[in-house]
Amino acid sequence: MRKTFFWILGIVLILAIGWITFLYYGTYSEGVRAGTVIKLSRKGVIFKTWEGQLNIRSFGAVNSNNNLSEVFEFSIESDQEQIIQTLQEVSLSGERVNLHYIERYRTLPWRGSTKYFITQVERTPQKKPVEEDLERELFN
16 A cells, blocks of 8 residues: 555656646747837846837738737746847837747746747847938939
8 A cells, every 4th residue: 555655656746747847848839029129127026037028010901000009028038148138228229129939838937927938039120211211212
């Protein structure tokens, strides 16, 4: 009886470790989102994590004058210092960026508040406003 109990306890412990490992390293999806970073902060009571928000401007399908704003919330792992520094720079400058991310299955408190983790930041080249292009065409 005692030997059976330890076998069952060992199997449950191995399954629990396997499940936590899967949640920690497993990736559900990967993707890219484009927009401007509107918030970047380090927050938490016990576990301090980096969290941010990306403003994704999309256009309405029916009316082209209908600008919709969607906010994409993301986390950054603490060891990604270069990504954190780049995101701080672009959040202050208002640059448009492409954020490459992976989506995890679950959130873990010591990792971040969201399931989306940034893996790469691409700065997009700044396009000139339409007025400057029209002015150049008129005077050249």
